[in-house]
Amino acid sequence: MPEFLGRLIAKLAFRSFRWWLLHRSDQGIASRVRILRRLAYAFTGDEIILTAMNDIAEIFEGEARDTALVRRMFRESTPEYAEAVLRSLMRKD
Amino acid sequence: MNKLDRVRIGIIGCGRIADLNIQGYLDHPRCDLVAVCDLNEALAQRRQQEWKAKKYYTDFEQLVRDPEINAVEILLPHRLHLPAVVAAAQGGKHVSLQKPMCAELWEGRKMVEAAQQAGVRFRVTENFMFYPPLRLMKKFLDAGEIGEPLSIDMKLAGGAGGWWVPLKTWVWHIDPERCGGTPAVYDDGYHKLSIAKFMFGEIEKVKCWLDFTFAVLDIPSLVTWKHKSGQVGVWEVGLGVNLMMNHKYYGADEWFEITGTKGVLTATRCTSRLMEIPPLILYKDGRHTAIDDIRDDWADSFHDAGWHFIDSLLEGRPPDLSGEDALYLMKFWKAIWKSTCEKREVRLDEIGEEKEPEHA
Numbered sequence: 001m002p003e004f005l006g007r008l009i010a011k012l013a014f015r016s017f018r019w020w021l022l023h024r025s026d027q028g029i030a031s032r033v034r035i036l037r038r039l040a041y042a043f044t045g046d047e048i049i050l051t052a053m054n055d056i057a058e059i060f061e062g063e064a065r066d067t068a069l070v071r072r073m074f075r076e077s078t079p080e081y082a083e084a085v086l087r088s089l090m091r092k093d
Numbered sequence: 094m095n096k097l098d099r100v101r102i103g104i105i106g107c108g109r110i111a112d113l114n115i116q117g118y119l120d121h122p123r124c125d126l127v128a129v130c131d132l133n134e135a136l137a138q139r140r141q142q143e144w145k146a147k148k149y150y151t152d153f154e155q156l157v158r159d160p161e162i163n164a165v166e167i168l169l170p171h172r173l174h175l176p177a178v179v180a181a182a183q184g185g186k187h188v189s190l191q192k193p194m195c196a197e198l199w200e201g202r203k204m205v206e207a208a209q210q211a212g213v214r215f216r217v218t219e220n221f222m223f224y225p226p227l228r229l230m231k232k233f234l235d236a237g238e239i240g241e242p243l244s245i246d247m248k249l250a251g252g253a254g255g256w257w258v259p260l261k262t263w264v265w266h267i268d269p270e271r272c273g274g275t276p277a278v279y280d281d282g283y284h285k286l287s288i289a290k291f292m293f294g295e296i297e298k299v300k301c302w303l304d305f306t307f308a309v310l311d312i313p314s315l316v317t318w319k320h321k322s323g324q325v326g327v328w329e330v331g332l333g334v335n336l337m338m339n340h341k342y343y344g345a346d347e348w349f350e351i352t353g354t355k356g357v358l359t360a361t362r363c364t365s366r367l368m369e370i371p372p373l374i375l376y377k378d379g380r381h382t383a384i385d386d387i388r389d390d391w392a393d394s395f396h397d398a399g400w401h402f403i404d405s406l407l408e409g410r411p412p413d414l415s416g417e418d419a420l421y422l423m424k425f426w427k428a429i430w431k432s433t434c435e436k437r438e439v440r441l442d443e444i445g446e447e448k449e450p451e452h453a
Contacts, residue, residue: 048257055260066264072308073267081307081334084253 117399196273239353
């Protein structure tokens with residue numbers, strides 16, 4: 001995926017993603033991520049995206065302690081950092 | 094303790110950091126990789142093939158009973174360090190444990206005692222002490238190149254980028270309960286505290302300020318200390334939220350500077366390549382000397398740490414970074430945390446070794 005597109009997606013999606021993450025149940029998030037994972041992989045063919053989304057699904061299927069931590073972090077995170085993380089995921093080097 | 098003819102090693106924990114820790118064990122002419130172990134069987138199998146190990150396990154209790162193995166490298170989440178070290182020592186294996194040693198000092202003490210009782214070598218490995226520019230820096234220091242040393246300054250710049258680390262790994266790292274401390278100053282900090290002690294020896298007192306970003310990252314932080322030998326130290330921990338680190342390891346970089354009465358030594362390019370300047374610079378007598386004909390890949394430090402452990406077992410001498418050294422660094426961390434919580438200067442001799450709780 002081109003870097004500019006990753007940046008654009010990150011900026012547009014961050015706030016709505018954070019809202020979703022903070023308000024949906026763990027199981028709801030896990031099942032949505034599993035569906036999105038297949039779509040994202042079909043669209044990008046990117047193994048890292050596949051692995052990352054699989055990890056996210058497993059975290060939300062796992063212990064509530066982990067998801068509480070993730071939510072705590074996201075509550076204070078910024079679009080800039082989310083963009084940087086996403087860009088780092090998109091790197092191909 | 095007897096010298097070994099060959100080191101026949103088992104690797105316990107095959108996650109991300111194993112890519113680096115394994116390097117010295119793979120190319121040492123007198124070391125054989127006998128087995129790997131990971132709870133994740135697919136990963137253990139993959140590592141067995143990748144590193145050409147003879148066998149794999151999914152339970153470290155089984156690996157430490159393997160009579161073919163005489164030493165282990167333990168690369169497990171921090172909360173598993175104590176049971177793994179004790180089991181390995183009781184199995185008669187020499188132990189190299191990935192830093193940080195423990196969450197509580199009594200855990201570290203139990204590890205040291207288990208190794209002593211079993212008559213095996215035990216070290217807590219951290220790679221920065223084997224980073225060639227920092228080792229050369231120490232040589233210059235000891236040779237008096239910059240006169241009497243006055244201070245050491247360290248800086249950690251965190252950002253984004255670097256290689257893939259499983260998200261589940263990040264999650265337990267940001268959980269103080271499972272990590273054993275904070276992700277930056279405790280976990281990564283072990284390297285910096287180790288370098289401070291490597292350069293100037295024991296610490297007299299510390300004074301710190303830790304803040305938190307995104308609720309869980311102990312950044313920005315400032316750690317200051319004074320050595321018993323008189324030098325002062327400062328470590329600044331920063332995070333650039335949009336700072337992209339274009340490098341092959343973690344998304345962070347460090348640099349170190351030691352000032353003396355007649356010169357300055359600067360070492361860079363540790364984890365990453367934030368600044369394309371020579372890995373070691375000596376300034377004295379009004380002149381800069383760039384030392385750039387030196388191995389300076391971060392992986393070199395892991396490689397050399399592995400060789401050091403093997404060579405110490407082959408030569409029958411204790412490796413650097415002993416269990417007692419590691420306990421000392423854990424006290425340094427405890428003093429940092431106490432200083433942060435109590436907002437005051439803390440002397441290291443205030444930190445006692447607490448007893449093991451009865452329910453443990």
